[in-house]
Structure formats: C-alpha cells, structure tokens
Amino acid sequence: MLNWDDPLAISNTLAVAKTPPISAIQAQEKVNKQAQLIDVKPVNVDDKRVVNGLTDINQLAPFKYPWAWEFFLNANKNHWTPLDINMSKDLHDYQHRLTLEEKHVYENVLAYLTTSDILAMRNVGLAVMEKMTAPELQIYQARQVYEEALHTWTYQHCIETLGLDQSEIYNRYRVVPAINQKIQLANQKINSILRADIDLNDKDELENFVMSYLFFAGVFEGCWFYNGFSPIFALQRRGLMTGTAEQLQYIMRDEVLHCAFGIRVVNQIILENQVKLDPKAINDMWMEAEAAETEYAQYLLRDPILGYSAEHHIAQFRYIANRRAKQLKQTEPFPGAKNCLNWLDEQANMRKEKNFFETRVTEYQSGGGLKW
Ligand SMILES: [Fe+2]
Ligand SMILES: [Fe+2]
Numbered sequence: 001m002l003n004w005d006d007p008l009a010i011s012n013t014l015a016v017a018k019t020p021p022i023s024a025i026q027a028q029e030k031v032n033k034q035a036q037l038i039d040v041k042p043v044n045v046d047d048k049r050v051v052n053g054l055t056d057i058n059q060l061a062p063f064k065y066p067w068a069w070e071f072f073l074n075a076n077k078n079h080w081t082p083l084d085i086n087m088s089k090d091l092h093d094y095q096h097r098l099t100l101e102e103k104h105v106y107e108n109v110l111a112y113l114t115t116s117d118i119l120a121m122r123n124v125g126l127a128v129m130e131k132m133t134a135p136e137l138q139i140y141q142a143r144q145v146y147e148e149a150l151h152t153w154t155y156q157h158c159i160e161t162l163g164l165d166q167s168e169i170y171n172r173y174r175v176v177p178a179i180n181q182k183i184q185l186a187n188q189k190i191n192s193i194l195r196a197d198i199d200l201n202d203k204d205e206l207e208n209f210v211m212s213y214l215f216f217a218g219v220f221e222g223c224w225f226y227n228g229f230s231p232i233f234a235l236q237r238r239g240l241m242t243g244t245a246e247q248l249q250y251i252m253r254d255e256v257l258h259c260a261f262g263i264r265v266v267n268q269i270i271l272e273n274q275v276k277l278d279p280k281a282i283n284d285m286w287m288e289a290e291a292a293e294t295e296y297a298q299y300l301l302r303d304p305i306l307g308y309s310a311e312h313h314i315a316q317f318r319y320i321a322n323r324r325a326k327q328l329k330q331t332e333p334f335p336g337a338k339n340c341l342n343w344l345d346e347q348a349n350m351r352k353e354k355n356f357f358e359t360r361v362t363e364y365q366s367g368g369g370l371k372w
Contacts, residue, residue: 131193230344232244263327321333
C-alpha cells in the first residue's frame, strides 16, 4: 500500500476510508445537479487558441493541436537517467588524459549548461505554461519541465562523479563575464514575461511574449544548447569523456523536440493573432545572440583543442541560426554561413546498435538521424 504521507516508506497499515462510499446512482445524481448549474456544451475545437482562448482548459480532447500530443508521446520514448551511463572512463580521462585546455573547455561547458537548464525549466514551467489555453500544449510543456530538471541532474551527476568543486562550478556563471552575459540575456527575457499582470490581449505584451518564446526556442535551446554540446562531442570523437558525451546525446534528443515544439507554438501564435514582429527587433536579437556566443567561444576556446576552435564554434552558431530562422519563416540572419563541422550531426546521434540497458527499451522512436 502506498503511503501518501511518506511515499518512500513501506506502509504496513491499510488505509481507512474516512468518508462513507456513495453509490454510482448517487454519484450520477450529484453530477447531474452540478451540470444544471453550468454550461455543459463540450468544447468546440475551433474555439481553442494557443493563448487568449476562452475554452475550458480542463478538456484535453478533441485536439486542436494534435501535433502537440504527438510531441508528448514521442518525448516519452526517450527515457534514461544519468545513473544508467557508465562514467568510470570519464573519471580516468579527466584525471589522466585531458590537457589543461581541454579541462577548461569541459568544466566551462558544464558550468554554462547547468545554469542554462535551470533557466530553461523556469521559463517553460513558470512563464510559458500558465499562458497556454489549450491543455495539449501544457501537457507536453509539463514533460519538458521534467526533462530540464533531468538535464540539470545529469550535469550534477557529471560534476559529482569527477569530483569537481560544486560551489565553484555552479557560481561560475556569476564570475565569468562571457557566461554571465548569455545568462543575463535569457534572464531579461524571462523577467519580462513573468509578471502576474501580463495581458496577452494587449498587442505589445503579446509581441513581447512571442519574442521571448522565440528567443528561448530559436536561440537559447535551438542554437546555444546545440552549440553548447559540440565541444564535448569533439572530445568524444577522439575517444575522450565518452560517458559525458553519451549523456549529452540523450539530452540532445529532448532538446531537438523542445526547440521544434517551441518554434511551432510561436508560429501558431503569430498565425492565430496576426502578430507582426518587427524585423529589426528580430535581427537585433540574432546579432546580440551572435555577439554573446562569440565572447563565450573566445573565453571557452581561448586555446583551441584538437579538432575544435572558437572559429568553428562561431561559424557553427551562424549556420544553425540560419536554420532556426528558416523554421521561423524569417530571413537568414547570416547569409552564406557554412556547415564547418560536417561530423557534428552524426556524432550527436545516438548510434542505434549501442544498447546500454539490456532490460529497457532505449531505442528512440524516430530511429534514424536527429533532424535539427
Ligand atoms: Fe535542457
Ligand atoms: Fe530544453
């Protein structure tokens, strides 16, 4: 018997019902009585809206956005915990094989990512979810909140396993300007939409909300996370820190969905509300993101590591940014940007023949390559 007061304790006592049971007929009568008091027409699917909808938020189906439900089902096919992945080789690599430059890269990637995932969790869970007026969207976002927490656990597991100084690593975003700048940009966006009095029927407020969501989906998750992982994949390519890289491959599967979902929601809000975003504001956002990423890359890779440099990192950012802009139906912010890391897509993919957990289904629904 599950003990609701202390679910982890094994209860030896049977729960005693405090209220007497009522018959099915009595229960139905109660429902009928309540029904007389309220409008009982089922939700008209056409009335549902991503934001500013007036339909009952507690009725899941019929779906207006069946794709959101598909995202939820797909997300549930990527199950793992950081404890499932063997990290013993990483400990050896970190202590005996990584150069000082590579240690600098590794530690700062973790320092940046761990703070970022807390922000990603707060953004979806606190600022975005409550503004959605269709439950199928909120259900996927609830899963996303859990996944961001799982990602934070993953970085913590890496930090703990390698015996890094936790208070120093977790504080790094506050003392390293190049990391701090990226975090502050994201903080500004969240803070502008976390207000309790926000009214998305107001044109300016709605535009600001869309710009913030667009930033998180397109830049923060869609580019900065993607770019954030790639230095570790460069180490993995050379047989280094392969446990951490496997953890990031799992995270990347989630992030692929987060980015795609966010962009889809943004496009849908724009369509439903005839939002006209200011092209200059969008261009400024990309330029600001590029400037911040450039500073970050120059700090992270002040000394290049074998097969990966600051120039690679920045060029890759521009290339991915163009892809995101296209998904958002915008013009490319960095025309002519080239894919300079041809190996990255393949490296980021979990290879199908690898099955770490013999007793679990770990195969990912989409099977082949991740489509970023
Ligand atoms: Fe995440
Ligand atoms: Fe995410």
